[in-house]
Amino acid sequence: MPLFKLEIPIGAVRGATEYADGGRWRDMSLVRFYNNVMQPVGGWRKRISNQMSGMGRAIKTWRDNNGNKWIAVGSNTNLYAISGGGDFYDITPAAFITGSADAQGAIGYGIGAYGEYSYGTARPESAQSGVVTASTWSLDNWGEDLVGVMADDGRLFQWPLTVNAPVAATVIPNAPTAVAGVVVSEERIMFAYGSNGLTGDDRLIQWSDQENNQSWTPSTTNQAGSQILQSSGRIVGACRVVNGTLFLTDTDVHLASYVGAPFVYRFDRQATNAGLIAQNAVIQVEGSAMWMGSGTFWTFDGSVKALPCSVAEYVYGDMNVSQQSKIVASSNTKFSEVTWFYPSENSVEVDRYVTYSYRTGAWTTGYLARTCSSDGGVFGAPIMVSTDGYLYDHEVGLDYDGQEVFAETGPIEIGIGDNLAVVTNLIPDVSNLGDVQLEFKTQLYPNATETTHGPYSLTQPTSLRFTGRQIKMKIIGGSTDWRVGNNRVEVKAGGKR
DSSP states (O other): OOEEEEOOOSSBOOOSSTGGGTTSEEEEESEEEETTEEEEOOOEEEOOSOOOSSOEEEEEEEEOTTSOEEEEEEESSOEEEEETTOOEEEOOOTTOOOOOSSOBSOOSTTOSSTTSSOTTOOOOGGGSTTOBOOOOEEEEEETTEEEEEETTTOOOEEEOOOTTSOOOOEEOTTOOOSOOEEEEOTTSOEEEESOOSSSSOTTEEEEOBTTBTTOOSOOTTSOOEEEEOOOSSOEEEEEEETTEEEEEESSEEEEEEEEETTTEEEEEEEEESOOOSSTTSEEEETTEEEEEOSSOEEEESSSEEEEOOTTHHHHHHTBOGGGGGGOEEEEEGGGTEEEEEEOBTTOSSOOEEEEEETTTOOEEEEEOOEEEEEOSTTTSSOEEEETTSOEEEESSTTOOTTOOOEEEEOOEEOOBTTEEEEEEEEEOOBSSGGGOEEEEEEESSTTSOOEEEEEEEOOSSEEEEEEESEEEEEEEOOSSOOOBOOEEEEEEEEEEO
């Protein structure tokens, strides 16, 4: 009997209908495609027993001048520092103004003047009158010190590394207030951008003198300065890139390039209609930037380009737009991946993710409640903050707290002409046969009733017995580091359907 190869291209495709996604992976969680085969992502374990207050929205990892490792996490209520050895410090500044864990206000239909935006298009946050976004932090390093700001408070803070006697972060003297974010340039100049909505212009960028973040008043003897972007939007976030610093509004993108005195920086618009969806939804990857916009994913590598996304319709259609300010980007350079965590349509909090492999161009999706994440560069593996307020080491072991590791295809045609197909055997292309299961769902035609077969524990070969015109295949991972290639099924012609 002939063998039918179930040769499924890598990556997920999620369009309007299941049948349109036939022969491709469609639904999945906690898997990736690496070296052209499917494998599980690594598991996770709790890093320390200390639970953080509030909802962690930004994380920063770094090494100090002595090589010690550090983690900082900013929540809507606190700022924390954690040493590589697990020492836990609450470094929340004095008189800190706490923020909101959730976005509040009016978003969506009926907002703004009639006809101002096209039907079905998400409004930029600057157009969503009355909206109070979820509180997020902007964190960076000034040398070995931590610097940051949470927009609800609006003051720029610095935490000096006094390891033997940890103290709270303090306000940077003379720094601007009521700002939304901070980023330090490659020239060791500190940028403060945007406004927290209390005062000032949300297109304003201010910068300090070089090597002196306490000098912000421009003069002929320093390099401090300011610029209001020529933009119709508000500045949402910023990111260092090769040859400059990107400032992203909710409508367009600008590059600040260092030119020295007397102007210090020049600002050039790089793209329109390529705005940023949330402050921490942009990330630097190998000198370039990648970010999530209101309906498109983007990259900047000297010019702004849209990232073709095979799951965009699914991701944007399943998003809780009212909570989009919680979206956060993270990278995993070991596997050449960028991931965006976002709240799904029926969730107030982050519970889903979408991942882009810039090595292969493949996209994957999944279910995971992580509010911010750092790359593995400093600690060797990513560190993430969960909605439960704990830090987790990721890509370690294969423990998923009971979550299912799986991938399922859209319908695959196996019938010949008008005949049904009878499947009798499976020739698996799977490592660790006893630890991966396969499940099949058969249909006679699209939208017909599905019949589930299995799950089957795999042997070589695996005996099956079902009939159908089209099948969907589901891989269910176990507790080992398995791999799945191209499985084959033994098929013979059945009767007419």
